[in-house]
Amino acid sequence: DVKVTQSSRYLVKRTGEKVFLECVQDMDHENMFWYRQDPGLGLRLIYFSYDVKMKEKGDIPEGYSVSREKKERFSLILESASTNQTSMYLCASTQGQETQYFGPGTRLLVL
Amino acid sequence: KQEVTQIPAALSVPEGENLVLNCSFTDSAIYNLQWFRQDPGKGLTSLLLIQSSQREQTSGRLNASLDKSSGRSTLYIAASQPGDSATYLCAVKGTYKYIFGTGTRLKVLA
Numbered sequence: 001d002v003k004v005t006q007s008s009r010y011l012v013k014r015t016g017e018k019v020f021l022e023c024v025q026d027m028d029h030e031n032m033f034w035y036r037q038d039p040g041l042g043l044r045l046i047y048f049s050y051d052v053k054m055k056e057k058g059d060i061p062e063g064y065s066v067s068r069e070k071k072e073r074f075s076l077i078l079e080s081a082s083t084n085q086t087s088m089y090l091c092a093s094t095q096g097q098e099t100q101y102f103g104p105g106t107r108l109l110v111l
Numbered sequence: 112k113q114e115v116t117q118i119p120a121a122l123s124v125p126e127g128e129n130l131v132l133n134c135s136f137t138d139s140a141i142y143n144l145q146w147f148r149q150d151p152g153k154g155l156t157s158l159l160l161i162q163s164s165q166r167e168q169t170s171g172r173l174n175a176s177l178d179k180s181s182g183r184s185t186l187y188i189a190a191s192q193p194g195d196s197a198t199y200l201c202a203v204k205g206t207y208k209y210i211f212g213t214g215t216r217l218k219v220l221a
Contacts, residue, residue: 041213042211042213050207090155092155097142100157102156105152107152
C-alpha cells in the first residue's frame with residue numbers, strides 16, 4: 001500500500017521560530033510537492049521537487065524554503081514563522097503522469 | 112494562467128440520489144485530471160485519474176469524464192450514501208504542477 005507520511009499532525013509554534021515539516025514517501029517517486037490549504041483559497045503550491053537536490057518555486061514560496069537530500073524525503077522549512085503561516089500543510093508525491101498521493105497533513109498554528 | 116472552477120461550492124442531497132459534480136478549467140493543455148476526496152481535517156484521497164487521451168474512468172459507484180476541448184470534467188456518483196459526505200476536489204496537471212479547484216462540499220442526508 002502506497003504511503004506518504006508527515007512528521008506531525010499538529011504543531012504549535014511561536015512567531016519567529018524556525019519550523020521544520022518533514023514528508024516521507026515509500027513509493028520511490030521522483031516528484032514531491034508542498035501545499036498549504038486555507039479556507040476559501042484552496043490548495044496553493046509552495047515548492048516542488050522533481051529530483052534529489054532539485055527544487056522549484058511554486059505559487060507562494062515567500063517565507064519558505066525546502067530541502068531534498070534523499071529521494072524519499074522532502075522537508076519544508078519556515079525560516080521565521082509568522083502568524084500568517086498558520087495553515088494546513090499537505091505533502092504529496094507522484095511519478096510521471098500517474099496518481100498524486102497525499103500525506104495526512106500538518107495543522108500548524110503560529111502564535 | 113490555468114484556473115480551475117468547481118460548481119456548486121456546496122450540495123446537500125438525500126441518500127440514494129445520483130449526483131454530478133462539475134469541474135471546469137481554462138487551459139486545455141493538460142496532461143491529466145484527478146478527482147480527490149477530502150474528509151474534514153484530513154489529507155486528500157485520490158478517487159480517479161483521467162489521462163488527457165482518455166474520455167472517462169470508472170471505479171465502483173464513481174464515474175469521471177473529461178472533455179478537454181470544452182475544458183470540463185464531471186464526477187458522477189451513483190446511489191449516494193451518507194459515507195460519501197466529504198469535500199470533492201479536482202486538479203489538472205500541467206508540465207510539473209497541479210492546479211486545484213476549491214472543491215464541492217457534499218452532504219448526503221440519511
